[in-house]
Each structure stands twice: as C-alpha cells, then as structure tokens.
Amino acid sequence: MKISLIKSVVIFTISAFSLLNAQSMLSYQYPTGIPLISSGGQSLSLGRTGVGIQNDFLSMSKNPANLGSLRASVFSSVISYDFLNISSSDSRSVQGHFSPQLLSFAFPLKNSLGAIAFSLEQKSNADLFFHTDNRYTVNNSIYDVKLGTKRTGGISCWQLGYGYSFRKTAQIGLTYERAYFNQKSNNYKQIAGALKATQNDSIDFHVAQNGVRGGIMMPYKKATIGLTGEYFFISEATKERFINTSNQDISPVKADFKLAPSLSVGASYQFTQELLAAADLGITLWNEFYSGFGTDIPLDNAINVSAGCQYIPAPNLLAPKYYQIIQYKAGLRFAQMPKSTAYECAANLGLGLPLQLKTCIIDLNFEYGRRYDRDYDHYYEEFFSLQFGINGSRKWYQTSGTSSY
Amino acid sequence: MIKKIFISTLVAGIALMTSCSDMNGSTNLGSDIVKTSDPDKTNFSSNFSFFDTIPVNFVKSIARENDTAIGYQRIRVGLSATKRESRGMYSFLLSKAYRAKHIKDTLKSVVINTQQSSDTLKKTAVLSIYDYTNNRLSFSKPVAAADLFATMQCNYDSSTDLETYRDTLNTTGFSMIKTAHATDTSVTNTRFKVLVVTDYDSLVTLNPGAELVFTYKSAANTVILDSITSDSCNHCIIESDTLDNTLNTLAITSSETGRKSVFSLDLTALWDTLAKRTDFSTVLSTYLTIEDSVLVPSDTSDTTFSFDYYISPTLFTDANSLSDTLGSNRALSGSVKYSTSFTAKNTHTVQAAPFFRSMLAAKPDKAYLYIANANSNMIIQETFWKNPVIKDITFTNFK
Numbered sequence: 091m092k093i094s095l096i097k098s099v100v101i102f103t104i105s106a107f108s109l110l111n112a113q114s115m116l117s118y119q120y121p122t123g124i125p126l127i128s129s130g131g132q133s134l135s136l137g138r139t140g141v142g143i144q145n146d147f148l149s150m151s152k153n154p155a156n157l158g159s160l161r162a163s164v165f166s167s168v169i170s171y172d173f174l175n176i177s178s179s180d181s182r183s184v185q186g187h188f189s190p191q192l193l194s195f196a197f198p199l200k201n202s203l204g205a206i207a208f209s210l211e212q213k214s215n216a217d218l219f220f221h222t223d224n225r226y227t228v229n230n231s232i233y234d235v236k237l238g239t240k241r242t243g244g245i246s247c248w249q250l251g252y253g254y255s256f257r258k259t260a261q262i263g264l265t266y267e268r269a270y271f272n273q274k275s276n277n278y279k280q281i282a283g284a285l286k287a288t289q290n291d292s293i294d295f296h297v298a299q300n301g302v303r304g305g306i307m308m309p310y311k312k313a314t315i316g317l318t319g320e321y322f323f324i325s326e327a328t329k330e331r332f333i334n335t336s337n338q339d340i341s342p343v344k345a346d347f348k349l350a351p352s353l354s355v356g357a358s359y360q361f362t363q364e365l366l367a368a369a370d371l372g373i374t375l376w377n378e379f380y381s382g383f384g385t386d387i388p389l390d391n392a393i394n395v396s397a398g399c400q401y402i403p404a405p406n407l408l409a410p411k412y413y414q415i416i417q418y419k420a421g422l423r424f425a426q427m428p429k430s431t432a433y434e435c436a437a438n439l440g441l442g443l444p445l446q447l448k449t450c451i452i453d454l455n456f457e458y459g460r461r462y463d464r465d466y467d468h469y470y471e472e473f474f475s476l477q478f479g480i481n482g483s484r485k486w487y488q489t490s491g492t493s494s495y
Numbered sequence: 496m497i498k499k500i501f502i503s504t505l506v507a508g509i510a511l512m513t514s515c516s517d518m519n520g521s522t523n524l525g526s527d528i529v530k531t532s533d534p535d536k537t538n539f540s541s542n543f544s545f546f547d548t549i550p551v552n553f554v555k556s557i558a559r560e561n562d563t564a565i566g567y568q569r570i571r572v573g574l575s576a577t578k579r580e581s582r583g584m585y586s587f588l589l590s591k592a593y594r595a596k597h598i599k600d601t602l603k604s605v606v607i608n609t610q611q612s613s614d615t616l617k618k619t620a621v622l623s624i625y626d627y628t629n630n631r632l633s634f635s636k637p638v639a640a641a642d643l644f645a646t647m648q649c650n651y652d653s654s655t656d657l658e659t660y661r662d663t664l665n666t667t668g669f670s671m672i673k674t675a676h677a678t679d680t681s682v683t684n685t686r687f688k689v690l691v692v693t694d695y696d697s698l699v700t701l702n703p704g705a706e707l708v709f710t711y712k713s714a715a716n717t718v719i720l721d722s723i724t725s726d727s728c729n730h731c732i733i734e735s736d737t738l739d740n741t742l743n744t745l746a747i748t749s750s751e752t753g754r755k756s757v758f759s760l761d762l763t764a765l766w767d768t769l770a771k772r773t774d775f776s777t778v779l780s781t782y783l784t785i786e787d788s789v790l791v792p793s794d795t796s797d798t799t800f801s802f803d804y805y806i807s808p809t810l811f812t813d814a815n816s817l818s819d820t821l822g823s824n825r826a827l828s829g830s831v832k833y834s835t836s837f838t839a840k841n842t843h844t845v846q847a848a849p850f851f852r853s854m855l856a857a858k859p860d861k862a863y864l865y866i867a868n869a870n871s872n873m874i875i876q877e878t879f880w881k882n883p884v885i886k887d888i889t890f891t892n893f894k
Contacts, residue, residue, distance in 0.1 A: 115525025119532050178524040185522070219521040220529055222537050228545045228887050231782075235543050237536060238521065239529065279542055279779060281889050284844045287780035289891055333893055335777055335852060386532040466527050 113185055113218035114471055115176060116463055119387045120428045121379060122271055122349070123216025123244050124461075127394065127425065128152070130166050130192065131453035131479015135440025136398025137421025139368040141356025142316035144309060147451060147481040149196040150207045150251040150265055152370075153318040153356070155305035157253020158261025160198045160205035162483040168192040168453075175472040189215070191477075204254035207265075213245040216273050236280040243273035243295075245349070249303065260308045267301035269322065269349060289335045297327035297347045312360040322349040329383060345382025350389075350428075351375050363405050369397040376428045390430035396423035398438065417442030417451070427463070434461035436473070453479030535894045544775050546768050546888040552759040552861075554746040554882065557814045558734060570728045572691050573620060573698040579752070581698055583691035583730035584627050585609070585705040587723055588684055589672075595680045600711035600719055602673050607645055607689070608661035609705035620695035622647040622660050626671065627688035638692055644668030660701075672707070691730075703728045746880040748802065750868040755814050756880050758864040760806070765851075765888065766858040775890035777855060783847040783864070785883040788840050801869035802843075802878070806850035808859035817865055847885060 117124040130151035133140035140152030144159045147166050172187040194209030221238035251265030273295045280288040305318035327347035331340045354372030361367065376389035398421025404414035421438040436459025443452040455477040462470040530537045570583035607624060626642040644667060647660035664672065668689075675685045693699065704724045711719040732751035734742065746756040769775060783804065811817040854862060864883055 113522060115522065115528050118525070118528050176522055176524045178527075181524055183522040183524050185520075220523070220525060221521050222523050222526050222529075224539045226539075226543070226545070229547065231887055233887070233889075235539060237539065237542060239536060240521075277536065279891050281543065281780045283780075283887070284782060284784075285780075285846050287846055287848055287889070289777075289779050291893060335779065335848075335891075336893060463528075465531070466525075469525060469527065 113176075113220070114174065114215070114461065115218060115220060115469075116427065116432060116461055116471060117216060117218055118220070118239075118241075119432075121381055121385050121389070123214040123241075123273070125214050125374065125392070125425075125428070126191065126212060126244075127396075127423070128192070128211055128213065129168065130194070131168050131455075131477075131481055132166075132442065132451070133398075134168065134453055134455035134457075134477050134479060135419035135421055135438045135442075136368055136400060137370075137396035137423035137436070137438050139356060139358075139370045139396045139398045139421060139423075141305075141318055141354045141370045141372070142307065142314045143356070143358045143366075143368050144261075144307065144314055146196070146483060149194045150209065150249065150253065150263060150303075150305075151192060151194060151211070153305040153307055153316045153354075154207075154251045154253055154263025154265045154303055155261040155307035155316060155318070157196060157205040157207055157251055157263045158255035158307065159258075160196055160207075160253065162449075163195075163197045164481065164483040165195045166192065166479065166481045167194070168477060168479045170478075171476040173474045175474075177470055177472070178466075179468045187215075187217070202255070204252060207249075207251045207253070209249050209251075211247055211249070213247055213269065214271075215244045217242050217244070231283055233281050233283045236278075236282075238278050238280070239275060240278070241273060241275040243271070245269055245271045247301075251303070258309065260306060263303075263305045263307075265303040267303055267320070267322075269299045269301055270296070271299070271327075271347075271349070272296045289333065292332045294330045294332075295327065297325060299323065299325045299347070299349055301349070314358050316356045317354070318356075319351065319353045321351040324348040324380065327382070343383075346380060347382060348378070348380040350379040364402050365399065366401075367397075367399040369395075371395050374428070379428075387429055389428045390426070392426035392428055394423065394425035396421060398422070400442075415444050415448070417444075419455075423459075427461070429463065431465050432461070432463040434459055434473075436460075440477075449484065450480075450482045453477070453481065455479070541774060541894070542891055543779070544772050544890040546765060546890065548884060548886040549765060549888070550761040551882050551885075552761050554756065554758050554880075555743055556745055556747045556754050556756045557812065557817070558742065558752055558754045570691065570701045570703060570730045571698050571732075572622065572693050572701065572730065573695045574693075580733045581730055581751075582733065583701065584688055584728060585691065585725040586627075586686060586688045586727045586729075587705075587707060587725050588686050589675050589723065591680055591683050593721075593723065594676055594678065594685070597676065597709075597711055597719075597721065598680060600713050602669075602676055602709060603712055603718075604710045605664040605669055605672050606661060606708040606710075607647065607664060607668075607705060608659060608708065609647070610702045611649070611658040611660070612700045612702050619649050620660075620693045620697075620699045621649070622699075623692045624662070624664075624668070625690040625692060626667070627690040638690065642667070642690075644671075644689060672709075701728075746866075746882070748866055748868050748878045748880070751877075753814050753867075754877075755817055755865055755867040757810075758866075758883055759810075760862045760864060760885065761860070762854070762858070762862055763860050766860075769890060772890060774892060776892045777890070778848045778851040778888060779891040780887075780889040781847040781851055781885060782844055782887050783883055783885050784842060784844045785866070786840060786842045786881040788879040788881075789877075803865075803867045803869045804845060804847075805865045805867075806847060806862050807865070808854055808857065808862050810861075810863050811865070814867075817867070848889075851888070 114124045127138045128151050129138040130148040132145050132147045140148050146160055146164050148156050150157050168191045170189055170191050174185045176183045191212045196207035198205040219240045221236055223236040226233045247267055247269035249265045249267045253263035255261045275293050277291040278288055299322050301322040303320045307316040324346050326344050328342050328344050330342040352374040356370035358368035372394045374392045376391050401418045404410045419440045424435045426433050436457050438457045440455035457475040459473050526537050535541050571581045572583045574580050624645040625638045644664050645662040647662040649658050651658050678685055706722050706724050708722045713719055734752055748756050
C-alpha cells in the first residue's frame with residue numbers, strides 16, 4: 091500500500107513537471123540556447139566537476155578517458171527538475187521544467203582490453219516563450235495586439251566511446267559523437283477584438299553534426315589529472331519557414347553550420363579514504379562556432395570553472411550505520427555564457443545514497459544559481475534544480491585488476 | 496533511511512512546485528533582450544498598421560438559373576403571397592418483381608392519392624398531376640395540358656383530422672403506366688415521375704409518400720387491388736419574372752430559390768494606402784460586420800442557421816456558377832450562426848482577411864461580397880441584409 095502510494099506520487103510528480111517549461115530569456119541571444127554542462131549523477135553535486143575524477147559511474151560523461159579504468163558494467167541516468175525565477179525590475183515570473191539529461195551504458199572488455207560505452211545526452215536547452223502586448227483603439231473599437239516568440243528544442247546527442255588504460259599510468263578515451271540541433275520557433279502576431287487573428291511565422295531549424303571527443307587521465311598517487319576536448323565537423327543545416335498568412339511557398343534554406351568545440355582540464359585529490367576534492371577548468375570556443383545564417387550577437391569564448399568535494403564518514407567500516415556510508419557532496423560552479431557579459435554561477439549540495447552493497451547509487455542534487463547579463467542591469471534569472479541520478483553496476487566477469495569498492 | 500530521504504525530496508519538490516503559483520507558459524519579461532537581438536519583435540508600430548473602412552458601392556441579388564430541382568426530401572406546392580410558385584414531384588419505382596407478379600393480370604385503372612402533412616390550417620387546394628418526364632428540364636416551364644394525369648380534390652375527414660387528395664388517372668396517365676407494366680420483365684426497374692402543381696394561393700405541405708393504387712383483373716376474372724408508394728420527392732420554388740426583377744435590386748438571400756446577395760466593394764483606397772506603407776505587405780485581420788433580417792414561419796422554434804460568405808474580384812451573374820465557386824472555396828468561406836425567431840435581426844461579425852490576402856497580388860479595384868444561405872432546410876424563407884461594414888483592416892508583414 092505504502093509503495094503503491096509512493097509510486098503514484100512519483101508518477102504524478104513527473105507528469106506534472108513534464109507539463110512545465112523553463113524558459114531562459116537570456117538564451118534568446120545564444121545560437122543554441124542555454125549550454126548545459128554534461129555530467130553524470132556522481133559529479134552533479136561536485137559542481138559538475140569530474141574531468142580528473144576516476145569513477146566508474148561517471149562513465150564517459152566528463153572525460154572519455156575514465157572508461158580506461160572501468161571495472162564493471164555500469165549504467166547511469168540523470169533527470170532534472172528545474173525551476174526558473176525570472177526577475178526584471180519589480181516583476182517576476184516563475185517557470186518549471188522537467189528533462190532527462192543523460193542515459194549511459196558502459197561495459198569493460200575482457201583481458202584488460204579497455205571498455206566501450208554508449209550514451210544519450212542533452213547539451214543545450216533552447217526553450218523559451220515570450221510575448222509583449224499592447225492595446226489600440228481604432229474607429230472606437232478596442233483591439234489587443236500581441237507579439238510573441240515561442241521556441242523549443244536544443245542539442246541532443248549520442249556518443250559511442252572507447253577507453254584504454256596503459257598500466258595504470260595513463261588512460262585514454264575517444265568517442266564518436268552525433269549531435270542533433272533542432273529548434274522550432276514560432277514568431278506570432280495577434281490581434282484580438284470581436285474576433286482573433288494570428289499570423290504564425292514558424293521556422294524549423296535542424297542540423298545533424300559529427301563530432302569527436304578525446305581525453306586523457308593520469309593518476310599519480312592520490313591525485314588524478316584529466317584533459318578532454320570535443321570537436322565538431324562542419325555540416326549543412328536546414329531552415330524551413332512557413333507563414334500561415336502567406337500564399338507563397340517558401341523554399342527551405344540551407345547553410346553551413348558548426349557547433350562550438352570545447353576543452354577542459356581537471357584534477358582531483360583523494361586526501362583520505364573519506365575525503366575527495368576536485369576542480370575543473372573548461373572553455374567553449376564560441377569563436378569557432380559557425381552558422382551560415384549568422385548570429386544575433388557577437389559570440390565570445392566561454393570559460394567555466396567548477397570545484398567540489400565529497401565526504402564519506404566511514405567508507406570501509408565493516409558494519410557501518412547507513413548515514414556513515416552516504417556520500418556527502420558540495421560544489422560550486424561558474425560558467426560564462428556565449429556572450430562576454432553573461433554568466434551563471436551555482437552552488438550545489440547533494441547526497442550519494444548507496445544501495446545493494448554499493449553496486450547502486452542514487453544521487454540527489456540540489457542546485458541554486460543565478461544567471462545574469464551585465465548589459466541588462468535589472469534583469470536576472472534564478473534557478474533552482476532538483477536532480478536525480480540513478481547509477482547501477484554489475485561485474486559480469488573478474489577483470490585482471492583489483493576492485494576497491 | 497533512504498526511503499525517508501527520497502520521500503522528503505519528493506515532498507520538497509511538490510511543495511516547491513506548488514509555491515510557484517504564478518507558473519505559466521509565457522513571460523513578458525526580458526523584452527530588452529529580445530529588442531537588442533531583433534527590434535521588430537517588440538515594436539508594435541512596425542508590425543501593425545490600420546486602415547479605416549472599405550466603401551460599398553451597390554447591392555443586388557442573383558437568382559438560380561432555370562429553377563432546377565432543389566433537392567429537399569419534402570414537398571411543398573402552391574403560390575406564396577409574394578408571387579412565388581412552388582411545384583413538387585413524386586417519383587415511383589415499378590420494380591421487376593412487381594411487374595412479374597402481375598404479368599398475367601390486366602390493368603384496369605390507377606388511382607393516385609396523397610395526404611397533406613399534419614397541418615392545423617385546413618386547405619382547400621386542388622392538385623393537378625402532370626407527367627414530369629416531359630417537364631423535368633425546368634420546373635418553371637409552363638405545363639402542357641396534354642400532360643395532365645389527374646386533378647385531385649381535397650377531402651377533409653373530421654374523424655381522423657386528415658386532409659387527403661385522391662383521383663383516378665385519366666387516359667393519358669393510365670396509358671403511361673400500362674405501358675410501363677408491359678415492359679419486358681427482364682428489365683430491372685421502370686421509374687416514372689409525376690409533377691404536382693396547384694394555383695392555390697398559399698403553400699401546402701404534402702407527405703413525402705404518395706400512393707398509386709392499381710386495379711387488375713386476373714385471368715380468372717377476379718378483381719385484384721395492389722399499390723406502390725413513391726420512394727422520393729422534390730420541389731422547387733419559382734419566382735415570377737416581375738418578382739425576379741424586383742428582387743434583383745435587393746440584398747436578399749433565400750434557401751428556397753437559391754438567391755444570393757451581392758455587394759460591390761471599392762478597394763482602390765485600400766491598395767493606395769498599402770502602397771504608401773511600404774513596411775507592410777499583407778493583411779492580418781479584417782472585420783466584416785453585417786446585419787440580417789430573417790423571415791421564418793411563425794411556428795418555427797428558435798434554431799440555428801448558417802450562411803456562407805465569400806469575397807471575390809469576379810462578378811458572378813448567375814447563382815449556379817457562384818454555388819460552384821462557394822463549394823470549391825469552402826475553406827475560404829465562413830458560417831455565421833445564431834438563434835432566431837420570426838423576423839429576427841442579428842448582427843454578425845466574421846473574419847474576412849483571407850479573402851483580401853488572396854487579392855494582394857492582383858490588387859483589383861473592385862471586389863464583390865457574396866452571401867448565400869448554407870442551410871439545406873426550408874425553414875428560412877428569406878433573409879434581407881443591410882449594407883456590410885468592412886473596417887479596421889490590419890496590415891502586417893513577414894519580418
């Protein structure tokens with residue numbers, strides 16, 4: 091009875107959240123929407139730090155070289171409930187959003203031949219819904235007119251990766267990536283008096299892009315250093331337009347398009363069995379982004395910095411109490427947007443809840459942050475996210491290495 | 496413990512969601528951001544421009560040509576007070592099986608009878624039955640006396656409160672039916688139709704089924720009675736030439752006669768204005784407002800009627816070709832509906848922008864607004880229309 095009640099609540103909550111939309115108006119300026127920093131559940135609460143962390147459950151989400159040390163078959167998934175509070179002068183608007191962000195599977199190969207992995211991931215969110223209205227009096231009749239823009243879409247991608255370890259002195263990883271950027275936008279003009287008339291100017295933008303990610307990770311005593319990079323190859327994007335008040339067919343327009351490459355470096359240090367600290371520094375090279383359709387604003391290379399730590403009270407105790415094996419995590423992150431004056435910063439607190447002798451971990455992450463642009467003094471966006479990561483592992487066969495968890 | 500943490504998180508999430516009570520799908524915040532990227536997205540004056548009113552030059556109405564069949568499954572005959580004549584038609588099927596049944600019998604006489612529909616008014620009409628076959632090309636053509644089959648008197652039966660019409664077919668009618676009986680029974684069906692005409696000065700509504708009662712004499716010299724009932728009927732309202740000329744100058748529509756209203760619109764000022772406002776290229780919205788006055792029988796309860804409206808640069812001269820155009824442009828037509836009673840007045844406001852957008856390329860000096868009754872029932876007798884007002888045309892663009 092109790093379990094079915096919990097299930098009902100979960101289903102209701104997911105359904106309710108799925109009806110919501112979080113719309114960052116700042117994303118209006120950015121060519122692919124708000125960039126999302128990819129992350130496995132285990133690094134969410136570390137401020138999404140993880141380029142230099144060896145952790146099976148991270149799979150290749152932060153660094154494909156992490157696959158080199160994989161000791162068991164793992165899966166990992168992350169879903170996120172986001173709330174956005176948009177403030178402008180004295181007004182505010184609150185919106186919500188539910189989105190699955192990551193699903194990945196990784197499998198170690200026999201005879202220490204490395205590991206392979208597959209993942210689906212969301213890389214950006216371009217959703218927004220904006221309107222502005224006015225009232226006109228014409229010939230003694232009152233008309234409400236409205237201008238609006240609705241966008242949905244973002245970048246999603248799948249990756250196929252391989253990682254290998256060189257006698258535990260270094261690990262390398264390489265992935266093939268297929269990214270899809272789809273954005274449906276509708277610019278509408280509406281007049282409403284006795285009747286309503288609307289002009290819908292819809293644009294369907296879509297492009298599929300090939301990319302590669304590579305990474306290296308070098309453990310040294312209690313420290314690990316990681317480096318990863320991502321590059322996309324130019325491809326042809328299509329823009330299809332339809333206007334409901336036009337009697338003419340508008341032919342699709344095609345142009346070259348290339349997503350921005352990125353580079354990240356990270357490090358972690360295991361102070362004790364209980365305490366781990368890590369930090370990442372990354373840059374998205376928006377100067378290398380190219381769209382044959384042009385961009386609304388000058389783009390700027392965007393730096394992101396994150397740091398976090400994890401504490402487990404008694405990781406190796408033979409008969410610990412449950413709270414002693416929980417992973418307690420905290421992290422901070424700072425990310426520049428594709429524009430030189432826009433930033434977001436966030437603080438994270440989270441728990442890693444081990445289940446079934448630590449072969450499964452549920453991550454709960456609470457994130458609070460703020461996004462702002464110096465060009466718009468009275469405007470900012472506060473976001474609060476509840477994120478859930480579900481990680482599981484199973485050893486199908488014993489690798490030649492030793493397991494410490 | 497993990498259950499407690501999980502449930503606590505869930506409760507916190509639901510509480511948070513509930514607390515965001517002003518959660519909505521759209522925001523009007525951030526207009527500066529949109530404005531910076533695309534100033535036109537927030538500028539009303541560059542997206543909306545208004546034009547006043549389109550002048551209406553003349554009104555008229557056009558009638559259906561040839562007054563061919565209307566297609567309603569009921570029958571009304573007689574003369575209306577406004578000098579319209581209604582004629583009806585009954586269709587009978589003499590099937591192969593029926594003819595085979597009486598193949599050895601001799602047809603001696605045929606009686607036709609029908610009933611007036613339940614009508615509180617006691618009619619005294621005399622119905623003339625003619626051969627329809629010779630008159631089917633046009634209900635309105637004069638009926639030849641040589642085609643007369645029967646003349647049915649009205650008989651009122653107070654015990655049943657029914658008014659029946661009955662007469663024996665004359666030689667002409669009898670001969671036609673006898674010939675049909677003699678047809679080779681390998682022919683599947685033989686159909687014949689009769690025209691129902693009266694000069695009664697009011698409309699009489701008849702039941703859809705008329706009956707033909709046959710009297711046969713068998714080979715054994717016994718009398719056999721058998722009958723068939725009409726399987727379809729139709730009627731048409733015909734306007735006299737004098738009335739036609741009068742109605743042509745009025746904005747009037749009619750379900751019965753298929754008459755449609757026409758209004759001439761002067762578009763020169765509209766296109767001149769659009770040419771001056773070079774930032775605007777299309778029509779977003781136009782309100783067409785028009786008032787009607789509907790004549791319906793006084794015993795009709797409130798109901799809903801529909802009209803089609805259509806604006807075209809083509810001036811149609813007959814209602815038949817206009818009906819085809821309305822049918823093929825149904826997507827551009829709209830319907831106005833209302834509840835009414837006898838001589839009701841209603842004001843309708845409908846969207847007319849799609850018609851003007853279709854004329855943007857050619858920019859004709861004149862266009863014509865057509866209004867037609869969309870109902871296929873016969874309840875509405877006539878609808879009179881006041882001059883329409885087409886105003887507050889909103890221009891926009893594709894920026």
